Amino acid sequence: MLSLTDMWKAAGEPETKRPAEWLRQDSTKDFIEIVMVSNVGQNHISTRRGNNGGTFAHWQIGLAYAKYLSPEFHMWCNEVVRERPGRTFRENRERFVEGEDFATLNQPDEIRTLGFTRPQGGTPATVIHHASRLSEAREAAHR
Structure with missing residues (x-):
């Protein structure tokens, strides 16, 4: 799963683009529903509180969030996910x-x-x- 929180921080976007704000949008809810139907049995969204907390999502949801954040960040995320699936921003920071x-x-x-x-x-x-x-x-x- 990808950390939407780490993505938001890495993109340097304002508070108005936090994962929670994006997840409230109807278009986001529709997309998540489609991902859930297509990927039955997988974890799609989870939220953890605390020091290592954040919002985590299925990779397809993560890429949709990256697109919402900015075109440049979306392009970079596409490359990272394609080359290194299953890794987080922190693990790819050396790029x-x-x-x-x-x-x-x-x-x-x-x-x-x-x-x-x-x-x-x-x-x-x-x-x-x-x-x-x-x-x-x-x-x-x-x-």
Whole structure:
């Protein structure tokens, strides 16, 4: 199963594109129903709370979520799933090039300025953000 939560974080998308928001959409519910009918007996969606929690989904649902997040992220996910099925973003992180594909933020002031928050409240110590969207976020924060 793919972690939709990790995908959302890796894509650097806003709170409005969290997995829970996507799962509420009628078109998403329709798609999940089709996947469930086509893949009877498999686990399709699960949610875990806590430190290693998140929303996890069947790979087809994960790719649909990637498409919702952004075309670039969707394309990247298609490649990863095709080449390395069953692995998570964390396991495939070595495929990224820091600075080109992603950026690691660990300065609390910048993290707060860019508006990143933890689901349970507060500011995260580190944020991994999609590099091309980071410059946009920085520009928007300084306007």
